[in-house]
Amino acid sequence: MYRQIVVHPDDRPLQQIVWRNDPSEPMKAYQLNTVTYGTASAPYLATRCLKQIGMDCKDDKISEIIIHDFYVDDLLTGGDSIQDALDIHNKVSSELATAGMNLRKWKSNEPRVILNNNNSSLDLNIGSTEPCKTLGLSWQVESDELYFLTSEIVLNNFTKRGLLSVISQIFDPLGLLIPCIISMKILMQKLWLLKLTWDEQLPSEIIKLWLPIVENLSFLNNLRIPRSVICNQYINVDLHIFSDASQVAYGACLYVRSSNNKNNVMVRLLSAKSRVAPIRPTTIPRLELCAALVGVRLYEKVISSLRIQVRSVIFWSDSTIVLGWLKMLPNKLQPFVRNRVAEILEKIRFIYWAICSH
Numbered sequence: 001m002y003r004q005i006v007v008h009p010d011d012r013p014l015q016q017i018v019w020r021n022d023p024s025e026p027m028k029a030y031q032l033n034t035v036t037y038g039t040a041s042a043p044y045l046a047t048r049c050l051k052q053i054g055m056d057c058k059d060d061k062i063s064e065i066i067i068h069d070f071y072v073d074d075l076l077t078g079g080d081s082i083q084d085a086l087d088i089h090n091k092v093s094s095e096l097a098t099a100g101m102n103l104r105k106w107k108s109n110e111p112r113v114i115l116n117n118n119n120s121s122l123d124l125n126i127g128s129t130e131p132c133k134t135l136g137l138s139w140q141v142e143s144d145e146l147y148f149l150t151s152e153i154v155l156n157n158f159t160k161r162g163l164l165s166v167i168s169q170i171f172d173p174l175g176l177l178i179p180c181i182i183s184m185k186i187l188m189q190k191l192w193l194l195k196l197t198w199d200e201q202l203p204s205e206i207i208k209l210w211l212p213i214v215e216n217l218s219f220l221n222n223l224r225i226p227r228s229v230i231c232n233q234y235i236n237v238d239l240h241i242f243s244d245a246s247q248v249a250y251g252a253c254l255y256v257r258s259s260n261n262k263n264n265v266m267v268r269l270l271s272a273k274s275r276v277a278p279i280r281p282t283t284i285p286r287l288e289l290c291a292a293l294v295g296v297r298l299y300e301k302v303i304s305s306l307r308i309q310v311r312s313v314i315f316w317s318d319s320t321i322v323l324g325w326l327k328m329l330p331n332k333l334q335p336f337v338r339n340r341v342a343e344i345l346e347k348i349r350f351i352y353w354a355i356c357s358h
Contacts, residue, residue, distance in 0.1 A: 001073040002035040004100040109144035145224040150217040161198040175272035229268035234258040243295040245287035252295030288319035
């Protein structure tokens with residue numbers, strides 16, 4: 001991708017290298033005329049040029065896909081039907097080809113999308129069960145499901161450094177594995193309170209708590225999560241955000257509820273976020289308020305990325321105290337509560353809150 005972008009002649013002297021084909025030849029200076037991999041500006045220049053191609057595209061749908069569905073040089077997009085996917089495939093390829101950027105290594109959960117294309121540069125991988133990485137996530141192409149590879153995680157030593165290494169190996173940007181990961185973070189907080197050095201051996205009671213967690217990670221390999229979160233030919237989409245807290249942790253999760261004119265309803269978890277409770281003891285209502293704020297921030301991030309019309313948004317909490325705080329004027333509350341209530345009301349003042357019970 002970088003080599004398809006020409007550098008302005010005035011800037012080429014800044015990309016000079018010395019080279020000779022044979023040690024007996026004198027050194028010669030060359031100027032690199034295209035964007036060079038490894039330079040600090042290369043990623044920005046590449047993505048900016050890609051965005052410009054999208055901005056110049058006269059087809060609004062294809063323009064939106066090029067601008068929003070690329071991550072550097074990886075495209076992740078789709079359509080509601082085979083014909084829709086084929087049109088996107090052909091039009092995006094054609095638009096980028098005008099700039100010398102030929103898309104390759106296509107993969108689809110529908111083989112006809114690839115087979116109907118005559119571009120010989122494509123890497124056909126139909127019916128393969130090999131894992132496919134999609135922006136860091138493992139994607140089972142044939143079944144169109146996301147999954148996690150945790151069998152490769154190995155704990156080499158029982159130290160604080162070793163535990164943190166295991167936690168960092170689990171890449172879960174959507175928060176789908178929060179019930180597993182949060183237990184590790186809670187244990188990590190306990191280690192912090194013990195004030196151990198990074199390479200000091202862990203106490204036996206901590207190891208007893210840690211071993212079952214690591215051993216159970218292998219079961220995550222069997223977890224399969226449908227990539228699609230909205231039903232076909234949907235007419236209504238609602239968002240439901242649940243927040244909750246305990247003495248050790250708090251968090252929120254966001255569900256998408258969609259329905260179509262055939263009375264089919266689909267409810268799927270889209271994203272979640274959690275936090276370990278502060279070391280300093282805090283009351284449950286305050287932690288519930290923190291969880292509500294996490295839910296609001298999660299919603300704000302998700303809604304900015306969704307390019308669909310959402311009919312309604314409902315926030316759910318099982319804390320009547322939190323719902324009471326949200327109905328009060330912030331200036332009548334204590335600073336801890338006031339600051340969080342003010343942020344929540346600033347972001348979602350006119351969104352409905354509901355009470356839920358276990």
